[in-house]
Amino acid sequence: MNIVNFTPITALSGGLLIGLSVALFFIFNGRMIGISGIASNFLISKDNRIENFLFLFGLILGPLIYNQITGREINISISSSLILLIIGGVLVGFGTKLSSGCTSGHGISGISRFSLRSIIATVTFMIVGILTVLITGIV
């Protein structure tokens, strides 16, 4: 194993902002953020629909505001084929709905609560993610 592209300072700073968002949402609105939950509830439930929409809209505004303030371009690279994007998207949607959480809901909010369910979910999706990258790197 080699360590590459390691950016601990930006990772930690971004993480602190994510934690701040989770903390403020809990103090003011009383809910622990889980983005798969917010997104799927926005799709299927009338409860808190406006709040859920505004949160998701805020997520999309985030990069635009960052770009306005810093003047920095945001570059991402998605190199997967269209069919893999569809398969991956369906797996992520189906899986997070079935297990009631994703990287934010289980990985951050759930672990903050010391929830055993969330710790088990996080360990599981991390291991499967690592194995998937290992396998796709070989084939």
Place this chain on the structure above:
Amino acid sequence: MNKIVSLLCGIVFGIGLVISEMINPEKVLGFLNIFRDWDPSLAFVMIGALVVSTPVFHLFKNKKKPLFSSNFLIPSNKEVDKKLIIGSVFFGAGWGLIGLCPGPAITSLALLNMNSALFVTSMFAGFYICLKVN
């Protein structure tokens, strides 16, 4: 007021995903690539987030109510069941395949990237399929 908080928290979360580079699938796949060239950065994203959210949760969870809402809504399900495990396996497979999870995927729509739009549409289809089969 809780609508303004929702919008602001979304913005702060989105900027956090940009600064930490979790919005970039390459960075995420680098984190999951522990057996070859490993980029440990995303562990620091989680540590940064947990350092703030954990103490705040435990300080405020026993308060009577949140500031702008009538009651706290904290998940009560404690059961480790098949759905939790199977769902996490599916999610991990999709995450490892593309390098996008729900937050970064939705946030990346800001960049008008057609690949992330296709991924998000498929993800919403996944939510819907899960709802229909359960």
